[in-house]
Amino acid sequence: MATVRVQEAPFDIAAEQAALAEGRVDVGGIAAFTGLCRADDGIAALVLEHYPGMTERALAGIAAEAEARWPLTGCTVIHRVGRILPGEPIVLVLAASAHRTAALEACAFLIDWLKTGAPFWKREEFADGRERWVEARASDDAAAERWRQAV
Amino acid sequence: MATVRVQEAPFDIAAEQAALAEGRVDVGGIAAFTGLCRADDGIAALVLEHYPGMTERALAGIAAEAEARWPLTGCTVIHRVGRILPGEPIVLVLAASAHRTAALEACAFLIDWLKTGAPFWKREEFADGRERWVEARASDDAAAERWRQAV
Amino acid sequence: MAMEILYFAWVRQKVGQGAETLEPPAEVADVAGLMRWLAARSPGHAAAFAQPGQIRAAVNQEFCPPDHPVRPGDEVAFFPPVTGG
Amino acid sequence: MAMEILYFAWVRQKVGQGAETLEPPAEVADVAGLMRWLAARSPGHAAAFAQPGQIRAAVNQEFCPPDHPVRPGDEVAFFPPVTGG
Numbered sequence: 232m233a234t235v236r237v238q239e240a241p242f243d244i245a246a247e248q249a250a251l252a253e254g255r256v257d258v259g260g261i262a263a264f265t266g267l268c269r270a271d272d273g274i275a276a277l278v279l280e281h282y283p284g285m286t287e288r289a290l291a292g293i294a295a296e297a298e299a300r301w302p303l304t305g306c307t308v309i310h311r312v313g314r315i316l317p318g319e320p321i322v323l324v325l326a327a328s329a330h331r332t333a334a335l336e337a338c339a340f341l342i343d344w345l346k347t348g349a350p351f352w353k354r355e356e357f358a359d360g361r362e363r364w365v366e367a368r369a370s371d372d373a374a375a376e377r378w379r380q381a382v
Numbered sequence: 383m384a385t386v387r388v389q390e391a392p393f394d395i396a397a398e399q400a401a402l403a404e405g406r407v408d409v410g411g412i413a414a415f416t417g418l419c420r421a422d423d424g425i426a427a428l429v430l431e432h433y434p435g436m437t438e439r440a441l442a443g444i445a446a447e448a449e450a451r452w453p454l455t456g457c458t459v460i461h462r463v464g465r466i467l468p469g470e471p472i473v474l475v476l477a478a479s480a481h482r483t484a485a486l487e488a489c490a491f492l493i494d495w496l497k498t499g500a501p502f503w504k505r506e507e508f509a510d511g512r513e514r515w516v517e518a519r520a521s522d523d524a525a526a527e528r529w530r531q532a533v
Numbered sequence: 534m535a536m537e538i539l540y541f542a543w544v545r546q547k548v549g550q551g552a553e554t555l556e557p558p559a560e561v562a563d564v565a566g567l568m569r570w571l572a573a574r575s576p577g578h579a580a581a582f583a584q585p586g587q588i589r590a591a592v593n594q595e596f597c598p599p600d601h602p603v604r605p606g607d608e609v610a611f612f613p614p615v616t617g618g
Numbered sequence: 619m620a621m622e623i624l625y626f627a628w629v630r631q632k633v634g635q636g637a638e639t640l641e642p643p644a645e646v647a648d649v650a651g652l653m654r655w656l657a658a659r660s661p662g663h664a665a666a667f668a669q670p671g672q673i674r675a676a677v678n679q680e681f682c683p684p685d686h687p688v689r690p691g692d693e694v695a696f697f698p699p700v701t702g703g
Contacts, residue, residue, distance in 0.1 A: 245396040248416060256421035256468035263414035264486065265399060266618055270407035279617070282541055282610060285594035310617060317407035322618055331493060331703075332525070335415065339486045342618055350591065350610075351617025352542035364543045367614030374483070417703055430702070433626055433695060436679035461702060473703055482618075493703055501676065501695075502702025503627035515628045518699030 232305045233294035237286050239313040242323050251305045251327045258304050260331040262338035264324045270317035275358045277365075279312045279321070282350035286310070289349040297326065297341050301333040308341060310351060340378050347375040383456045384445035388437050390464040393474050402456045402478045409455050411482040413489035415475045421468035426509045428516075430463045430472070433501035437461070440500040448477065448492050452484040459492060461502060491529050498526040534605035538571070540581070541612035544588060547581035556605070564590045565599035567609060581611070589614055619690035623656070625666070626697035629673060632666035641690070649675045650684035652694060666696070674699055 234250070244263060252258045268277050290308050297306055307325040315321055324345070326337035353365040385401070395414060403409045419428050441459050448457055458476040466472055475496070477488035504516040535556045540548045561570045565585070572582035582588065590597050591610040603609055620641045625633045646655045650670070657667035667673065675682050676695040688694055 243396060244399060244414075245394060248395060252418060252469060256419075258418050258469075259420045260418065261414075261416045262489070263395075263412075263416070264482065265412045265414070266482065267403060267409050267411065268407075269410045269480065280542055281617070282539070282591070282594075282612070285591060285610070288594055318403060318409075329420065331415065331417065335486075335490045335493075338413070342482060342486075346618035347615065348596075349617050350541065350612065350615050352613065353616045354542070364613065365616040367616055371618075431627055432702070433624070433676070433679075433697070436676060436695070439679055497703035498700065499681075500702050501626065501697065501700050503698065504701045505627070515698065516701040518701055522703075 233291065233298060234305070234307045234309075235287060235290035235294055236309045237281060237283075237290070237312055238309065239311060241311070241320060242309045244323060244325075247307050247309065247323060247325055251307060251325055255304060257329055258327045259329045260334040261325055261327045262331070262334040263326075264322075264338050264342045265320050266322040266342070268315045268317050268319050268321055272355075273357055274317060274355045276317075276356045277315045277321070278354040278356060279310075279315060280352045280354070281310075281312050285350050290345070293341060293344045293348055296344070297337045300340070301326070301328060301337040302330075303328050303333060303337055306337060306341065308345065310345070310349070312351070343371075343374040343378060346371040384442065384449060385456070385458045385460075386438060386441035386445055387460045388432060388434075388441070388463055389460065390462060392462070392471060393460045395474060395476075398458050398460065398474060398476055402458060402476055406455060408480055409478045410480045411485040412476055412478045413482070413485040415473075415489050415493045416471050417473040417493070419466045419468050419470050419472055423506075424508055425468060425506045427468075427507045428466045428472070429505040429507060430461075430466060431503045431505070432461075432463050436501050441496070444492060444495045444499055447495070448488045451491065452477070452479060452488040453481075454479050454484060454488055457488060457492065459496065461496070461500070463502070494522075494525040494529060497522045536567075536603065536605060537608045538567075539608065539610040541610065543613055544581045544611050547577055549575075549577040557603075562602060563599065564592065564597055564601050564603060564609070567603050568599070568611070571611075587613060621652075621688065621690060622693045623652075624693065624695040626695065628698055629666045629696050632662055634660075634662040642688075647687060648684065649677065649682055649686050649688060649694070652688050653684075653696070656696075672698060
């Protein structure tokens with residue numbers, strides 16, 4: 232069962248992992264990825280914009296794809312929007328399975344896919360007032376493409 | 383910087399992740415793997431035994447190997463010993479890096495390597511009083527071997 | 534019947550608004566045609582669509598290539614390549 | 619000078635103890651030789667080492683193959699293949 236959320240508030244990885252395993256004794260492993268805001272080049276904040284409605288559809292689609300490819304007992308995708316400071320978390324991906332390989336692969340798939348397949352945009356704000364939209368990276372496209380070829 | 387611990391008590395993934403990122407703004411991603419006790423075949427509990435002294439050396443060696451292979455900002459390995467009930471966590475591996483690929487790969491390496499390279503042994507206890515030592519799996523050896531070939 | 538047109542990120546900033554409801558003429562048949570028609574609406578639109586290769590589109594909340602048809606009643610969004618995660 | 623011999627998991631259970639301090643004769647030169655010598659010490663030891671291929675060893679807390687030398691003062695441990703994680 233997949234949980235997807237878009238929210239301004241921070242998230243609690245311990246609570247999200249507990250929710251995935253709650254009342255179950257068939258979960259052998261939970262793989263997690265937390266993406267954090269770095270202060271590269273003196274970034275003062277990231278501002279994340281998204282496409283309400285399409286975002287939730289895209290995240291649900293990505294989660295469903297992961298659940299179709301690997302025998303997961305569940306997965307969670309939480310993406311923050313709004314203003315995020317360096318050191319703060321941006322995104323959380325969890326994948327739970329009876330066995331570790333499925334959990335680890337599905338987790339990597341979810342974050343790779345999300346980077347190129349969900350309508351979020353990041354704007355960097357600098358201390359001196361400058362701002363800059365983050366440009367998409369070819370390496371992210373390549374990472375997502377890797378999973379397409381693996382079908 | 384690597385943190386390795388062997389303990390009877392449960393661990394708190396949120397606190398461990400916070401410790402890895404504490405006061406830093408250069409961590410872009412933290413990959414985590416939590417191994418949990420399943421209730422396969424009616425297991426009532428797992429009892430984990432280890433080799434005090436060698437275990438800590440082995441875990442520190444595995445963590446150092448991960449830090450040598452990937453540009454990590456830090457990693458954490460916590461392994462529980464003693465009696466563990468179905469649904470409870472057994473092991474936590476964290477790998478933090480500026481970029482997600484290094485964190486994800488190092489996390490997978492750490493858990494694969496730990497399964498074959500650290501002196502822990504699991505005994506399964508059943509509700510009817512039977513007990514059974516878990517046998518090593520060829521698939522775990524193969525997973526660890528994959529990283530050896532990748533050197 | 535009109536189309537709902539949405540803009541995100543720097544496309545939104547250049548156009549100067551996040552959404553507008555428009556009735557393109559019948560000869561606007563696909564995403565690329567709609568972009569050309571929108572580019573003629575204002576200097577802001579022209580700046581936003583000056584390099585169509587930098588723009589991505591979604592029709593009814595699905596990513597679509599430039600030759601994807603657009604029809605009255607569609608929700609069509611324009612934005613730069615996504616950068617979430 | 620003696621060796622510290624340690625046993626873990628079912629090797630420990632079969633031997634009946636977790637550790638013993640022993641002085642093997644000089645002709646016990648490697649891990650495999652030490653296992654043969656230990657197997658003759660008691661029925662428990664014999665049961666533990668009945669199938670040497672199922673036993674792994676560490677000398678001074680490093681995993682070692684059967685032909686690894688053992689010397690007075692070493693800490694030598696015997697156990698089944700590890701199953702942590």
